[in-house]
Amino acid sequence: xxxxxxxxxxxxxxxxxxxxxxxxxxxxxxxxxxxxxxxxxxxxxxxxxxxxxxxxxxxxxxxxxxxxxxxxxxxxxxxxxxxxxxxxxxxxxxxxxxxxxxxxxxxxxxxxxxxxxxxxxxxxxxxxxxxxxxxxxxxxxxxxxxxxxxxxxxxxxxxxxxxxxxxxxxxxxxxxxxxxxxxxxxxxxxxxxxxxxxxxxxxxxxxxxxxxxxxxxxxxxxxxxxxxxxxxxxxxxxxxxxxxxxxxxxxxxxxxxxxxxxxxxxxxxxxxxxxxxxxxxxxxxxxxxxxxxxxxxxxxxxxxxxxxxxxxxxxxxxxxxxxxxxxxxxxxxxxxxxxxxxxxxxxxxxxxxxxxxxxxxxxxxxxxxxxxxxxxxxxxxxxxxxxxxxxxxxxxxxxxxxxxxxxxxxxxxxxxxxxxxxxxxxxxxxxxxxxxxxxxxxxxxxxxxxxxxxxxxxxxxxxxxxxxxxxxxxxxxxxxxxxxxxxxxxxxxxxxxxxxxxxxxxxxxxxxxxxxxxxxxxxxxxxxxxxxxxxxxxxxxxxxxxxxxxxxxxxxxxxxxxxxxxxxxxxxxxxxxxxxxxxxxxxxxxxxxxxxxxxxxxxxxxxxxxxxxxxxxxxxxxxxxxxxxxxxxxxxxxxxxxxxxxxxxxxxxxxxxxxxxxxxxxxxxxxxxxxxxxxxxxxxxxxxxxxxxxxxxxxxxxxxxxxxxxxxxxxxxxxxxxxxxxxxxxxxxxxxxxxxxxxxxxxxxxxxxxxxxxxxxxxx
Ligand code: GLN
Ligand code: ZN
Numbered sequence: 001x002x003x004x005x006x007x008x009x010x011x012x013x014x015x016x017x018x019x020x021x022x023x024x025x026x027x028x029x030x031x032x033x034x035x036x037x038x039x040x041x042x043x044x045x046x047x048x049x050x051x052x053x054x055x056x057x058x059x060x061x062x063x064x065x066x067x068x069x070x071x072x073x074x075x076x077x078x079x080x081x082x083x084x085x086x087x088x089x090x091x092x093x094x095x096x097x098x099x100x101x102x103x104x105x106x107x108x109x110x111x112x113x114x115x116x117x118x119x120x121x122x123x124x125x126x127x128x129x130x131x132x133x134x135x136x137x138x139x140x141x142x143x144x145x146x147x148x149x150x151x152x153x154x155x156x157x158x159x160x161x162x163x164x165x166x167x168x169x170x171x172x173x174x175x176x177x178x179x180x181x182x183x184x185x186x187x188x189x190x191x192x193x194x195x196x197x198x199x200x201x202x203x204x205x206x207x208x209x210x211x212x213x214x215x216x217x218x219x220x221x222x223x224x225x226x227x228x229x230x231x232x233x234x235x236x237x238x239x240x241x242x243x244x245x246x247x248x249x250x251x252x253x254x255x256x257x258x259x260x261x262x263x264x265x266x267x268x269x270x271x272x273x274x275x276x277x278x279x280x281x282x283x284x285x286x287x288x289x290x291x292x293x294x295x296x297x298x299x300x301x302x303x304x305x306x307x308x309x310x311x312x313x314x315x316x317x318x319x320x321x322x323x324x325x326x327x328x329x330x331x332x333x334x335x336x337x338x339x340x341x342x343x344x345x346x347x348x349x350x351x352x353x354x355x356x357x358x359x360x361x362x363x364x365x366x367x368x369x370x371x372x373x374x375x376x377x378x379x380x381x382x383x384x385x386x387x388x389x390x391x392x393x394x395x396x397x398x399x400x401x402x403x404x405x406x407x408x409x410x411x412x413x414x415x416x417x418x419x420x421x422x423x424x425x426x427x428x429x430x431x432x433x434x435x436x437x438x439x440x441x442x443x444x445x446x447x448x449x450x451x452x453x454x455x456x457x458x459x460x461x462x463x464x465x466x467x468x469x470x471x472x473x474x475x476x477x478x479x480x481x482x483x484x485x486x487x488x489x490x491x492x493x494x495x496x497x498x499x500x501x502x503x504x505x506x507x508x509x510x511x512x513x514x515x516x517x518x519x520x521x522x523x524x525x526x527x528x529x530x531x532x533x534x535x536x537x538x539x540x541x542x543x544x545x546x547x548x549x550x551x552x553x554x555x556x557x558x559x560x561x562x563x564x565x566x567x568x569x570x571x572x573x574x575x576x577x578x579x580x581x582x583x584x585x586x587x588x589x590x591x592x593x594x595x596x597x598x599x600x601x602x603x604x605x606x607x608x609x610x611x612x613x614x615x616x617x618x619x620x621x622x623x624x625x626x627x628x629x630x631x632x633x634x635x636x637x638x639x640x641x642x643x644x645x646x647x648x649x650x651x652x653x654x655x656x657x658x659x660x661x662x663x664x665x666x667x668x669x670x671x672x673x674x675x676x677x678x679x680x681x682x683x684x685x686x687x688x689x690x691x692x693x694x695x696x697x698x699x700x701x702x703x704x705x706x707x708x709x710x711x712x713x714x715x716x717x718x719x720x721x722x723x724x725x726x727x728x729x730x731x732x733x734x735x736x737x738x739x740x741x742x743x744x745x746x747x748x749x750x751x752x753x754x755x756x757x758x759x760x761x762x763x764x
Contacts, residue, residue: 005314005324007058007367008293010158010208010245010267011065011331013356015518015526016045017338022524025068035095042068046144050153052357057364060206063148063155064141065331068095069102069523072123072168073111075160076101079191080135083111083127083172102523112170113522117212117248118619119300119334120529120571122522126168129175134187136194142202149203157199158331161211161244162192162233163226168213185225189232196233200240207240208267209233214254215246215274216619227257234262243267247295247330249619250276256284265291269329270313271298272576273623278316286320295329297354297362302335302517302531302573304354305362307369307377307384314370326367332356336517336528349512349533352391396510396534397577403535406585414636416668418644420694423670426645430604431557435727435764436718436757437488439697441651441673442561442607443737444478444493445746454498471496472549479554481747486754489605490558492550494739500563500609501571505530507542508590511572531573532583538590541597548601559649560598560606562591565634570612581630591638599646607649608639610667611736614652614660628663635667647671653736655679661690673697675735678704681720688724696725699735700756701749706741708748714756727764732757 015021024041027033033041046066053061067074076082077098082090085108090097102124104110111124141157148155160168166188169181199207214226233242244258245267251258255277258266266287268277274295281287294317296310317324338357342350354362369377391397416423450470457467478493497503505511512533518526543560551558565587575583591608598606618627639648650669655676657664664672676683676698684698700717701709714732721730732753738746 003323005326005367005370006060007326007364008060008156009053009058009062009328009332009360009363010210010247010299011062011333012049012053012360013333013335013337014045014066014520015337016048017341019518019526021045021068022526025524029099038068038095042066043147046147047151050148050151050155053360054153056357056360058360059154059367060156061148061153062158062208062331063144064157064159065333066144068098070122070124071158072116072126072160072165073098073102074140075165076111076124076126078137078141078159078195079165079188080137081126081128081132085109115615117215118616119248120519120521120527121334123168125170126165126181127172128166128169128181128184129172129179130183132172132184132187134184134191136191136198138195138198141195142198145199145202145204155204156206156208156243157204157240158208158210159192159195161209161213161229162188163222163229164211164213166225167218167222182222182225185229189229192233193236193239196236196239196242200238204240206243206264208243208245210245210247211254211258212246212248214251215249215269217252217621218254223253223257226254227261230258230261230263241265241291243291243293245293247299248274250274250280252280252620255280259284259287259290263290265293267293267295267327269295270317271295271329273618273620274329275313278313281317281320287322289322291323291325292317292321293325293327295327296366297326297328297359298576299328299330299332299359300334301576302339302353302355303576304352304358304384304387305366306388307362307366307381308374310366311369311374311381314366318370324370326363326370328359328363332359333520335359336514336519338516341516342514344515345512348390348394349396351387352533353531355517391577394534397575399510399535399537402510402537402586402589405589406582409585409589409637414633414640416636416640416642416644420668420670423644423647424695426643427604427647427670430645431489431647433488434761436730436732436761438732438754438757439487439489439559439673440482440491440734440750441737442491442494442559442609443497443739444491444495445741445743446495446739447743450474450495471546475546475550476553479550479558482750483554483556485747485750486758487750488556490550490554490556491561492546492558494561494737496546501568502528502530504542504563504568505572507538507540508536508587509539510534510536510586527571529572532569532575536583536586536590538593542594544594544597544601547598547603551602557604560595560603562594562606562608562638564608564610564613564650565591565638566610566616566631567612570616579630580627581634584630584634585637588634588637592641595639596641599642604645605647605649606639606642607651608635608669609651610635611651611653613663614654614657617660624659628660628666632663632666635669639669649673651736655683657683657686661686661692665690665692669694671695671697671731673699673731673733675699676721677702677709677717677735681717681724684721684724695729695731696721697731697733698725700732701734701753703734703736703738703741706745708745709752711752711755711759714753715759718756718760722760
């Protein structure tokens with residue numbers, strides 16, 4: 001084994017510089033690209049990626065991290081965990097069967113999709129049950145390994161670890177909900193053993209197993225399963241060297257388990273909260289004789305590394321393992337490909353940014369610095385420190401007006417002056433709403449015409465005035481429909497918004513947008529998160545014009561509609577040079593001004609959406625109280641500057657609160673709307689059990705499908721809501737916004753919703 005520290009990464013963006021993969025896959029779905037063409041595009045992209053990584057100076061490249069849809073789905077295929085309902089499709093055609101599992105077909109539901117830890121990447125949840133029979137299908141892993149080998153690389157196959165795979169799974173439909181997928185470990189391990197042996201025989205020296213589930217708090221049985229699994233895999237007669245990796249947080253209780261296991265190396269994250277791994281590692285006596293892959297380059301954010309700090313971390317680690325190699329903290333899947341493509345970015349800001357390609361170069365530099373001492377990379381470290389200084393001293397990142405304003409914030413600023421009871425009376429007197437008032441969550445269908453108008457405006461085919469007229473006409477139509485359907489609190493429909501975060505990011509100073517900064521969200525869906533680069537301020541009102549216009553067209557109240565501070569952070573790249581709470585506070589103050597402007601212009605109801613509140617919850621319980629404290633303070637800071645008789649709504653797109661119930665109460669919103677239709681108002685009961693004191697709109701119309709609920713069904717859900725929430729505090733609304741739906745279903749569904757509300761109202 002060479003002692004020179006090696007440079008590697010765990011994974012790379014899959015789509016290609018020109019998003020070739022997305023085009024090929026969508027072309028295949030549309031019947032315009034053949035299966036062979038798709039496979040050859042994919043192989044070409046892998047070739048280009050490995051070439052790029054090797055040219056950058058990586059010693060070991062990942063293989064098997066590529067995917068036509070999702071790497072957890074690929075793992076399900078590798079272990080033969082194809083759900084019963086998809087089996088015929090998979091047997092008829094492996095590729096079409098794969099996409100059937102991913103996206104469903106006319107008759108077959110897809111696998112459920114959920115967030116990959118606390119990122120915005122979504123994976124397909126494996127469905128397992130006592131009847132599951134695992135069989136090894138290593139074809140994809142072997143194929144990609146062979147490709148990389150034949151192209152002259154040193155590939156390290158990357159697999160989801162077996163224990164994490166089970167912990168990410170759920171009971172298949174029809175299986176008892178208390179079925180524990182971990183009970184299948186003994187059946188799964190022989191399959192992993194077979195795959196490992198096959199990879200070894202095909203020429204893999206090392207294999208990487210991601211045991212990511214252990215950066216979350218796990219009960220003892222899961223830790224025991226981890227110990228047992230690696231005892232077994234480590235003891236295989238013919239196997240590659242095993243690197244067990246973790247990232248996104250510290251390994252915690254799993255670190256002593258894995259450091260004692262008969263595996264050959266560990267990958268640990270040393271960025272952000274995971275930096276605690278350094279002390280934890282020292283506490284277990286390091287990894288004598290083993291390989292440590294040190295993730296010192298943040299793989300999920302877009303800022304350049306601090307070389308001095310990373311070199312210090314690496315030298316502190318040097319004595320703690322048999323050898324230390326350098327990597328990005330996690331797969332680079334979570335960052336865009338190449339900052340050099342950003343020709344419109346301010347060069348000063350561009351200097352502060354590193355996307356996947358730049359991060360790979362950073363890893364190589366740090367490995368050289370670790371090998372040869374800081375002097376070996378002195379010039380690069382100097383440039384790096386100069387770029388960091390330029391960031392720290394820039395007027396963009398240090399706006400004195402913003403700073404003095406956040407510093408002056410008091411507790412009282414983040415509290416409504418009067419308690420809910422008094423506010424509710426004032427709001428009732430002002431709004432004069434009926435019992436069981438009805439409303440929607442904000443957006444109405446984003447039609448093709450609207451998207452075309454936006455594209456036309458960007459391309460200069462129509463001018464701003466023509467575009468604005470198009471938006472105004474849409475708003476009039478949305479309002480007319482709502483009046484006719486009999487909704488009580490109207491919305492303008494959000495036709496002017498491309499996206500609920502981007503729309504605001506484009507208007508706030510301190511945010512920076514990219515042209516090519518695409519990141520995979522799921523399958524062929526890519527998003528381009530804006531960058532919170534500097535101190536945030538609002539140069540001008542953002543929503544006032546269209547909200548005021550809408551209010552001028554109707555005598556009913558129109559809800560102002562804003563995106564909350566936590567969601568503005570969660571769906572952006574955040575600053576790493578100050579606490580998240582500080583950035584949230586800056587965004588909150590900008591929103592507070594918007595709320596004030598809306599109120600002054602006559603808005604009596606203002607909604608601040610926080611659909612991301614729960615998804616950014618820290619992975620480990622230890623960090624949660626602090627997160628929830630700044631998150632709810634930011635929401636209250638945005639919303640507490642209003643009069644008693646201005647009604648603040650919030651909205652969240654989920655039905656299970658679990659441990660954030662108290663935090664939701666802490667938001668002190670007058671009305672909260674939530675997803676509830678599919679869980680039969682479960683959330684209403686949970687809120688009632690927790691004595692939630694304010695108004696609630698549990699969704700009574702499931703907007704995730706084109707199905708139109710009938711009046712009786714909606715009425716039954718409303719009555720169910722009334723079993724938990726008193727009639728004075730219950731609202732009728734859909735589960736979420738309607739932007740992805742078609743007008744026809746929306747019309748019928750909302751008419752049924754208002755009819756059901758009238759019916760239930762009459763009984764009171
Ligand atoms: N107001 C937004 C909408 O209706 C809320 C979307 C969301 O919660 N994700 O589209
Ligand atoms: Zn929602």
